[in-house]
Every structure is written in structure tokens, then in C-alpha cells.
Amino acid sequence: MEDIWRLYHRCWSAQCKGFKVIIKPPRAPTIKKLFWSPPLPHWVKCNTDGATIGKPGISYCGGTFKDSDTNFLGCFAEKLPLGNAFQGEISEAIRAIDKNWNSLGVRNGFSASFVSF
Secondary structure, eight states: OHHHHHHHHHTSHHHHHHTTOOOOOOOOOOOOOOOOOOOSTTOEEEEEEEEEEETTEEEEEEEEEEETTOOEEEEEEEEEEEEOHHHHHHHHHHHHHTTOOSEEEEEOSSOEEEEEO
């Protein structure tokens, strides 16, 4: 790192300062370890997530469905109209419930919901 700053001040000093170039290295990414736990026997688990561009803005939501044996049952992803993060998370839960499974656990960014019909 010190070599970059020496190079900046010694060789490129006039050119970089003339063009107002700022040398700033990016931060190292943070790595988080996540664990997935299967649902109870005869239940279906839906893991969902969403994103919004702007406040309010275009929202996107998606989710995956797995049973207690970790078998993949399906997924969904869609673009939503203008909204915020909360509306996106609610839309995810509604899409999951629309699948009409008898016992469904929904896990999203806000909370875990369990529905049994």
C-alpha cells in the first residue's frame, strides 16, 4: 500500500493532481457464514429475499421452496411495481402462500412466519 502512495506522490504527482485523481483502494468484502436448517417433517420451507432500487422504487422479490428432506420443490422471481423494501417482503410472503401447501414456513429478511392450513 505504501508503494502506491509513493508512486502517486513521486511519479504521477503532477498528472494525478492536475486531473484530480484520487487513489482509494476498495474495502475488503465481509464474508458471513450462513446455515440453512430444514423445516419440520411434512413441512415446506420458503426462503425469500427482495431488493428495492430507490425509495420508493422498482422492487424485486424471489424465493425457493424445499421440503424437510431438502428436496428442491420450486422457486419464483419477479419484478414488482414501485414500492419499498417492506412491500417487497410482504409480496414474497404472499407469493409463497399462493402455492397452497398445507404446512409452509416462510423465512424472509424481516421475520419467520409459519402457516398451517
